[in-house]
Amino acid sequence: MTNLLQTWHDEHATFSRLLSVLEQQVNGFHAGEDPSYELMLDIVEYLRHYADQFHHPREDAAFARLLRRSPELRPQINRLVQEHRVIATAGEDLLSRLREIIVGAVQPKAAVETAAATYLIYYRHHIATEERDLLPRAQALLQADDWAAVDSAVPGGSDPLHTARYAALRREIASLG
Template sequence: MSDSIALWHAEHANFATLLDLLERQLDLFHKGESSDYELMLDIMFYMTHYPDVSHHPKEDLAFARIREREVTAGPIVDELTEQHARLKKVGGALVDALGDIVNGSIASREHVEASGRAYVADFRRHMETEETAILPLAARLLRDSDWAAIEAAIRHIDDPLLDKNGEARYAALRRQIARASRASQPITR
């Protein structure tokens, strides 16, 4: 497996861990127990400042190159590209709603539960499609020179969850992920 494909897969594994953490908080809310809204906000803030800004735009460029070489991939590429736009929109709305809850200026928490669950389901389905339909095509069709061009076209951002000295606002989230990864698989890059 090339480094680029391995990194792509590792990022999906990290996002899956965050979606699990988010879902656990939504389950607590559903059972009437207290949820950690600040943690949920940190997760969604990350989702809208790393996957939406770096991971998905890189994928869009990779998709375009895959489509050039495998025309039958066109419909699935179109669908995934549309999903990137929708995830960004729904994710942004969730950040706003969770921010309002944390600031004490919103009462409608049921709405957050419904959109949070839809976001988790949509993101998981999206990654599943990429893992099964696109990553194998990318492994077959994209060369090192393609990955170099893609990397050069997107402004590089260090993943703030993978750097223990990264942005302070992610410190609590990093601790949660470390706890979750001790219980399953380590997050590596």
């Protein structure tokens, strides 16, 4: 089941690229340019849709199995599971601000910029911690039955990034090179 580990890592790479696109928009925003709110919305919607509903629950399942093999990881894993909830809440907050802007509601510019910047910092730190500390542990400690349990804990999570809904987002990622 090491393919699940590879998928786990590949999804982090995809999320990181999306966060880079979001950051470009936020930087433009800060410099007084008009960002593409639709693009920002696509990114956060995708992350709310896929990461919060499939990637993070699968991690929670993997973390539960890791805890059986390595109980000393409990403080760090508790923190990461809590961060999944914070990321979902922060993403929803940012999403609602972006939706309001798109329909023409007045939003303080600084508030949207701050919400996006906070989301970026928090998310990147979260992914970096998992890549540095948790994936190597999972690779070393989880057995075939653990991976099977992770796979069956959150079934049916095909990545919507490959659907027509996110075609524009795919083009943006491709243009990053």
